[in-house]
Amino acid sequence: MVQPNTFPLRENRCPEDQLMDEYHPQNETITVRIGFAKTGLLRFISHLDLQKTMKRAFLRADLPVWFSEGYNPHPKMVFATPLSVGMESLCEFADIRLTKPITPRMLKDSFNRVMDGNLTVWHASTPVFKLTDAYWSSYEIVLVHPNASPSLALEMDSLYKGPLPVVKRTKSTEKEVDISPFIRIPSVSYEEVGAIRIRCQLCVSNTDFLNPSYLIAAASSRFGLSFDRADSHWSVLRTDLFLKDGVTPFL
Amino acid sequence: MLNYDIILKNISKPGRYIGGEIGQTVKDKSSVHCRWAFCFPDCYEIGMSNLGLRLLYSSLNARDDVWCERCFAPWPDMEQRMRETATPLWALESGDPLSLFDFVAFSLGYELSYTNVLYMLELAGIPLLSCDRGEDDPIVIGGGCCTYNPEPLADFFDLFSIGEGEESLPELSDLYLSMKKDGSYTKEAFLRKASELGGFYVPSFYQVHYHPDGTIAGFEKKYDELPDTVQKRIIRNFDKAHFPSKTYIPYIDTVQDRIMLEVMRGCPRGCRFCQAGMVYRPVREKTPELLNEQAKCLYEATGYEEISLSSLSVSDYTRLSRLTELLLEWTDERRVSLALPSLRADTFTKELMDRISTIRTSTLTFAPEAGTQRLRDVINKNVTEEEILRACQVAFSAGKNQVKLYFMIGHPTETNEDLSGISELSSDVVHSFYQCPDRERGRGGIQVTLSVAAFVPKPFTPFQWEKQDSLEETERKQQYLRSVITDRKVKYNYHDAKVGRIEAVFARGDRKLGRALLEARRRGFRFDAWEEYFSYQAWMDVFRDTEIDPDYYTTRGFGEDEILPWDLIDCGITKAFLKEERHRAYAGLVTPNCMEHCSGCGAAKLGGEETWCNRTLSRCGKTAAPKTN
The missing domain is CATH 3.40.50.280 (Cobalamin-binding domain)
Structure with missing residues (x-):
């Protein structure tokens, strides 16, 4: 698995030592966007637990976090994209409100000092785009299965490139949807150790979010691959986040 | 790997x-x-x-x-x-x-x-x-x-x-x-x-x-x-007890996900059913300044938003006022709230209420344990109805409208009148809410939640020899109590009597029970503390097949002259003291707490500093610090 600290993360466009000091006119707070990686064993903690972990890390780091007013004061944090339990990501974004200006370097250094490398902030800036502008996310999905072969990889490649009807379930409904419009530039390759690697971009917009598990499920039902056994497993790594054009990095 | x-x-x-x-x-x-x-x-x-x-x-x-x-x-x-x-x-x-x-x-x-x-x-x-x-x-x-x-x-x-x-x-x-x-x-x-x-x-x-x-x-x-x-071993100087300055912070939600600041060990009260109150004697306190330093240290290491002052009876901590004063100097501005579990109604004051109510306070909980003064005297709870109502008034005046009351049924000498007393006391609490001029208005009024456990006689308590009520009797009492609670603002919760019976078997059990545990494992028992995995019938089958009579450990009661399975253990308290306390219970006599008068329980022989036990102190040439609350 790719390590977060060695992965060539995108270049930070904001100067490291320039104060982030754009005050929100109404409530005198500063909104800061952070980019972070959630990797390793932290892939097994839920979104809610992640929020709590982030909040405590901010407090341990003694960063000037703004607290909401009211009965239960808490720091305000908004995340760009959800991430399922079990999946890793190098590229998560969240907005947090601060009470006074600090530099990206201060924020990153203070935060990373109180975490252990499985949750690493690599970017901080004044928000460039709206959180809802995040549209495509790139993934690396690895399937480890004894049936993995170069020909299977080829078949999977064409599976993801054609129309792909799957049954999408929500809490109340269940319907068949063609998910191919929500998949961009898929490519499937065979790795030597009985593993198949899928690279693609999937839609993360509010309305058309496509969970990578649908791609895994589609492959397992089409090719009869069961991952519910001791010699097989999958892993998912989110690697980057883009705007609707699929090219402009989200910031 | x-x-x-x-x-x-x-x-x-x-x-x-x-x-x-x-x-x-x-x-x-x-x-x-x-x-x-x-x-x-x-x-x-x-x-x-x-x-x-x-x-x-x-x-x-x-x-x-x-x-x-x-x-x-x-x-x-x-x-x-x-x-x-x-x-x-x-x-x-x-x-x-x-x-x-x-x-x-x-x-x-x-x-x-x-x-x-x-x-x-x-x-x-x-x-x-x-x-x-x-x-x-x-x-x-x-x-x-x-x-x-x-x-x-x-x-x-x-x-x-x-x-x-x-x-x-x-x-x-x-x-x-x-x-x-x-x-x-x-x-x-x-x-x-x-x-x-x-x-x-x-x-x-x-x-x-x-x-x-x-x-x-x-x-x-x-x-x-x-x-x-x-x-048993104790830490004599509690200030010098090892303190974990670095502690693990769970990623997922746990039951107690907050800073637990242990302010003292042991309890000076002497409730006659309570094992912890007996076996953790003598009482030893930490000094407020040290506790404040330790709390800061833990906050910096964790980022927790709540500090719970923990001990068996936190309002008996003699320097609570000083401690909360020190803590509030820095906790408020960091949005850290203070929680005081295990409050006693008789020592709960407005001042204390003000200190804990600044940020995120929840329901207040008191434990009268029994419904009538007579029975509270038997169990040596030493809390009066007036004190409970006064404590609730303090809470209501501060805007609280939820109170949780803990009771236990099955105490020795208990009658239906004592059970009715639980209902009456709860109704009185409801009533006192509506009499409180500063009460929270709107929001549906008051909610009193009763949590009623069944008495389990425990080793090293004055009630260690007592009979436990039979399953039928406990269930009858639970239903009786349900029938006398008519106030709609009172919510009645009670524990499964069957669980209490199995608990009692093992609490006072001897080595013969080893074979039952072994058989229980063979049959795949686990997570018996969880309702979904506990089966009373399965336990009865295990006892039958391993020739264990659960009545022997529960409804039989133990003779005062009998050698008890736990007689090999010395927790400091003497058997003579426990016997005397038992006899005083039956005579309806209360025993003052350690702060007021030494009853000679025996725990003083273990030593200890910063304690309320005068006998212990005189052994190390000290006198008790004045109570400042």
Whole structure:
């Protein structure tokens, strides 16, 4: 698995030592966007637990976090994209409100000092785009299965490139949807150790979010691959986040 | 090496099994010569909330050559996965199987977790019976409040740590290391030496003889040098007790996910049903300045938003006012709230209320324990109805509209009138809300929640000899109480009487119960503390098939002259004191708390500083500090 600290993360466009000091006119707070990686064993903690972990890390780091007013004061944090339990990501974004200006370097250094490398902030800036502008996310999905072969990889490649009807379930409904419009530039390759690697971009917009598990499920039902056994497993790594054009990095 | 992608696939709450929390201790295996796996026989969320585990984890890890790791009972879905993949139970920090450890330690806090002890040993591939374990198997040790009567577990444990372990467990590690080093180590030799350290009980060194009627005829020591009774260990100067400045912070939600600041140990009150109130004597306090430093230190290390002042009876902490003053100097601005569990109605004041109500306060809880003054005198609760109502008024004036009241049914001498008293007292609380001029208006008025437990006689209490009500009688009382509670603002919750009966069997059990536990494991029992896995009928079947009569331990009652299974243990309190207290209970006489008058319980012989026990103080040439609250 790719390590977060060695992965060539995108270049930070904001100067490291320039104060982030754009005050929100109404409530005198500063909104800061952070980019972070959630990797390793932290892939097994839920979104809610992640929020709590982030909040405590901010407090341990003694960063000037703004607290909401009211009965239960808490720091305000908004995340760009959800991430399922079990999946890793190098590229998560969240907005947090601060009470006074600090530099990206201060924020990153203070935060990373109180975490252990499985949750690493690599970017901080004044928000460039709206959180809802995040549209495509790139993934690396690895399937480890004894049936993995170069020909299977080829078949999977064409599976993801054609129309792909799957049954999408929500809490109340269940319907068949063609998910191919929500998949961009898929490519499937065979790795030597009985593993198949899928690279693609999937839609993360509010309305058309496509969970990578649908791609895994589609492959397992089409090719009869069961991952519910001791010699097989999958892993998912989110690697980057883009705007609707699929090219402009989200910031 | 564990493959988490495989082992955690489709497992509920995988965060329970990953370890890796900020604040955990990881050491280089090659520089460590004594490894402890500290096991908590319940799931992660419960075990991670346990203060004892935190303290002992930290005091063992304070040494470079000792490494203590954690292990919790895997939930049944994980059990199935482990069996499918032949994965033995592992410790969270290293991922190493438990069988590789020098010590496998269990924290024993609840009788119904005994089945989980055997469950975890089995999942670890460690032989259950101590006599089946060889020189290369880990040493299985138990500690915690259940070890004041460890006898039902005698067959499974190599030794028990009696009393407070912050000093004794590192001493035990020292002994182990030195015997390994000089080559004198054998399990038998080590256990013999360990029993000389004080506070360690090796059950296999004592043979129990029985009368034909099943009662105990006597104990026979294997070696002459062994003590006749094993005296518990205490930390004499509580200020100097090991303090975990660095502590693990769980990623997933746990039951007690906050800073637990232990302000004192022991309770000066002497409620006659309460085991903790007896076995943790003498009372020892920490100084407010030190506690404030420790709280700051923990806040900086964790980022928790709540500090819970913990002790058996926090409002009896003599310098509470000073402590809250110091804490509020920095907690308010950081949005850290103070929580004071275990408040006593008689010492709950407006001043205290103001201090805890600044940020995020929740429901207030009081424990009258019995419905009438007569019965409260029998149990020595020493709280009057006026005090309870006054305390509620304070809470209502501060805007609270939820009160939780704890009661227990099945106390000795209880009648229907006492049960009706529970209902009347709750209605009086409701009534007092509507009489309070500053009450919170709107929001649906008042909610009084009753939590009614069934009395379980526990060792080392004045009620240790008492009969437990039969299952039918407890259920009748529960239904009777339901029938007399008519106030719609009162919500009535009660505990399953069947659980209380099994708890009572093991609380006062003897070694004969070992065979029932073994059979229960054979039948797959685990998580008996959880309603969904507890089956009363299954337990009755086990008792029938192992020729155990549960009535013998419950409804029979124990004779005052009978040798008790836990007579091998010395918790400081004398049997004469317990007997006298029992007789006073039947005479309806209350006994003043330690702050007012010494009743000569016997715990003073253990020593202790910063304490309310005048006898202890006079032994070290001091007088009690003036009470400032």
